[in-house]
Amino acid sequence: xxxxxxxxxxxxxxxxxxxxxxxxxxxxxxxxxxxxxxxxxxxxxxxxxxxxxxxxxxxxxxxxxxxxxxxxxxxxxxxxxxxxxxxxxxxxxxxxxxxxxxxxxxxxxxxxxxxxxxxxxxxxxxxxxxxxxxxxxxxxxxxxxxxxxxxxxxxxxxxxxxxxxxxxxxxxxxxxxxxxxxxxxxxxxxxxxxxxxxxxxxxxxxxxxxxxxxxxxxxxxxxxxxxxxxxxxxxxxxxxxxxxxxxxxxxxxxxxxxxxxxxxxx
Amino acid sequence: xxxxxxxxxxxxxxxxxxxxxxxxxxxxxxxxxxxxxxxxxxxxxxxxxxxxxxxxxxxxxxxxxxxxxxxxxxxxxxxxxxxxxxxxxxxxxxxxxxxxxxxxxxxxxxxxxxxxxxxxxxxxxxxxxxxxxxxxxxxxxxxxxxxxxxxxxxxxxxxxxxxxxxxxxxxxxxxxxxxxxxxxxxxxxxxxxxxxxxxxxxxxxxxxxxxxxxxxxxxxxxxxxxxxxxxxxxxxxxxxxxxxxxxxxxxxxxxxxxxxxxxxxxxxxxxxxxxxxxxxxxxxxxxxxxxxxxxxxxxxxxxxxxxxxxxxxxxxxxxxxxxxxxxxxxxxxxxxxxxxxxxxxxxxxxxxxxxxxxxxxxxxxxxxxxxxxxx
Numbered sequence: 001x002x003x004x005x006x007x008x009x010x011x012x013x014x015x016x017x018x019x020x021x022x023x024x025x026x027x028x029x030x031x032x033x034x035x036x037x038x039x040x041x042x043x044x045x046x047x048x049x050x051x052x053x054x055x056x057x058x059x060x061x062x063x064x065x066x067x068x069x070x071x072x073x074x075x076x077x078x079x080x081x082x083x084x085x086x087x088x089x090x091x092x093x094x095x096x097x098x099x100x101x102x103x104x105x106x107x108x109x110x111x112x113x114x115x116x117x118x119x120x121x122x123x124x125x126x127x128x129x130x131x132x133x134x135x136x137x138x139x140x141x142x143x144x145x146x147x148x149x150x151x152x153x154x155x156x157x158x159x160x161x162x163x164x165x166x167x168x169x170x171x172x173x174x175x176x177x178x179x180x181x182x183x184x185x186x187x188x189x190x191x192x193x194x195x196x197x198x199x200x201x202x203x204x205x206x207x208x209x210x211x212x213x214x215x216x217x218x219x220x221x222x223x224x225x226x227x228x229x230x231x232x233x234x235x236x237x238x239x240x241x242x243x244x245x246x247x248x249x250x251x252x253x254x255x256x257x258x259x260x261x262x263x264x265x266x
Numbered sequence: 267x268x269x270x271x272x273x274x275x276x277x278x279x280x281x282x283x284x285x286x287x288x289x290x291x292x293x294x295x296x297x298x299x300x301x302x303x304x305x306x307x308x309x310x311x312x313x314x315x316x317x318x319x320x321x322x323x324x325x326x327x328x329x330x331x332x333x334x335x336x337x338x339x340x341x342x343x344x345x346x347x348x349x350x351x352x353x354x355x356x357x358x359x360x361x362x363x364x365x366x367x368x369x370x371x372x373x374x375x376x377x378x379x380x381x382x383x384x385x386x387x388x389x390x391x392x393x394x395x396x397x398x399x400x401x402x403x404x405x406x407x408x409x410x411x412x413x414x415x416x417x418x419x420x421x422x423x424x425x426x427x428x429x430x431x432x433x434x435x436x437x438x439x440x441x442x443x444x445x446x447x448x449x450x451x452x453x454x455x456x457x458x459x460x461x462x463x464x465x466x467x468x469x470x471x472x473x474x475x476x477x478x479x480x481x482x483x484x485x486x487x488x489x490x491x492x493x494x495x496x497x498x499x500x501x502x503x504x505x506x507x508x509x510x511x512x513x514x515x516x517x518x519x520x521x522x523x524x525x526x527x528x529x530x531x532x533x534x535x536x537x538x539x540x541x542x543x544x545x546x547x548x549x550x551x552x553x554x555x556x557x558x559x560x561x562x563x564x565x566x567x568x569x570x571x572x573x574x575x576x577x578x579x580x581x582x583x584x585x586x587x588x589x590x591x592x593x594x595x596x597x598x599x600x601x602x603x604x605x606x607x608x609x610x611x612x613x614x615x616x617x618x619x620x621x622x623x624x625x626x627x628x629x630x631x632x633x634x635x636x637x638x639x640x641x
Binding site: 134 | 296
């Protein structure tokens with residue numbers, strides 16, 4: 001599953017020594033990791049290990065208590081407003097529950113970033129919307145529906161279509177397969193794989209879906225105890241002797257997911 | 267891909283049989299080209315060669331535009347040969363081509379005719395009226411049930427509501443009533459002084475406040491303050507499926523959410539009204555002594571003979587009715603919310619407007635009925 005970047009290229013995202021506290025609760029004590037161009041990087045870990053918090057810090061929705069985060073080689077803590085805007089345009093974010101604008105139809109939701117950030121004609125935008133919707137695997141006949149008329153899986157796909165509307169270089173997925181049935185979840189994994197290839201995306205996803213981790217993640221960082229417990233490919237991590245990692249990957253679910261993944265590879 | 271160093275997308279016609287594409291064909295760089303292409307005149311030749319080797323970047327937007335150029339030319343019966351496009355862009359173009367070939371055009375819902383609009387509006391009113399009636403019946407049933415079994419009333423919710431909707435409203439109700447009393451006395455003072463009938467300021471302030479203004483002002487304030495929060499609370503609970511959770515726990519939303527509020531506000535609003543009466547009359551009294559030299563002692567002595575008890579009772583008697591209107595409208599609008607976030611905002615607004623409207627309607631109704639009975 002090698003999609004390794006050239007060694008000379010600087011990492012796309014660089015998180016170094018990030019510490020996060022909410023009042024007395026310490027979420028991250030010291031978290032450092034790097035995301036390379038073109039890879040699917042997964043952030044895993046148990047509930048409450050600060051996965052989503054880290055994601056929110058990378059996409060500038062939260063500021064860490066200390067430490068630096070660099071995206072595209074720039075320190076996000078020292079950006080001007082214009083730079084932040086520029087960065088946001090190059091990133092797509094899919095939220096866990098979709099976060100579709102409920103007053104807009106699916107088509108309008110996907111068109112929203114295009115209308116806001118480009119000067120393209122309506123006809124061209126509509127064509128791009130059609131393609132993105134199709135790429136995300138969303139049924140074209142339902143694009144005039146409002147988000148509250150959609151099922152959870154459909155909402156997820158609509159949210160993905162909106163996240164890739166601007167052809168972002170970096171795509172963030174927050175628990176993309178949580179709450180999906182196994183068929184839809186693996187369908188979603190395939191979809192993400194295909195998109196990564198087609199649009200040349202770098203993907204950062206937060207997940208604790210072990211199947212997803214085995215299927216699409218190039219590298220995985222496991223968070224826990226406020227630090228990165230382990231970082232590497234799934235093969236490396238599953239061979240680790242660290243007791244917490246072993247517990248994470250070698251529980252009954254971990255084994256089943258691994259067996260399935262290895263069987264598919266054969 | 268550093269965003270700043272990219273060049274605008276270009277398409278230039280080179281000779282009779284060829285054109286080339288260059289620059290970065292990305293969404294941020296093709297807007298000008300797209301407008302330009304609409305008025306571009308093409309060479310007449312039936313075979314054209316497109317040199318795309320100088321396209322430095324391409325995203326879906328650029329691919330759509332290039333595909334559009336190619337398919338427009340092909341629709342005119344020409345042969346177009348694409349050369350030199352980088353392999354990764356070729357793949358993108360292929361993907362766009364297959365999708366635009368099979369993509370269903372997004373059906374724009376046509377504007378409905380006026381007849382359809384009238385019908386739709388009528389039908390909405392009818393179904394709304396029916397569901398409002400059903401809600402009223404359901405809450406009446408819940409009320410009777412609770413009278414039959416007083417232990418089933420949610421006392422903690424009731425007291426909580428008494429505190430939030432009653433006790434915490436005291437400062438604002440007091441301030442406004444005081445000001446209303448001041449204004450009425452002040453406006454009356456001018457007229458009364460002309461006729462030398464200063465002492466009648468007591469009748470003016472006493473009767474108008476106790477009978478009409480205090481109940482009305484208090485009800486309107488509470489409608490804005492509590493009615494809206496009922497709608498928003500129940501609506502949000504509906505959106506987050508908390509109402510369904512209540513039902514599955516065997517708890518009726520009527521019993522848990524609506525009934526305690528009806529009872530609490532029916533107790534709180536008359537009390538608030540009495541408080542508003544007192545503070546309002548006090549405000550009038552201050553102005554009477556300052557502007558009309560009616561002392562406090564004179565004022566109170568006159569008050570006892572001029573303002574009959576019935577005015578106070580009529581005013582307080584209206585309050586529970588107003589309270590029920592406010593709670594029922596607020597909760598009903600809350601239950602009407604479906605899904606969306608802006609639905610919550612819309613129904614919250616409607617709840618306040620409808621509650622105030624109905625309160626004033628009923629106030630007018632009371633006036634008419636009471637004048638028949640000559641009270």
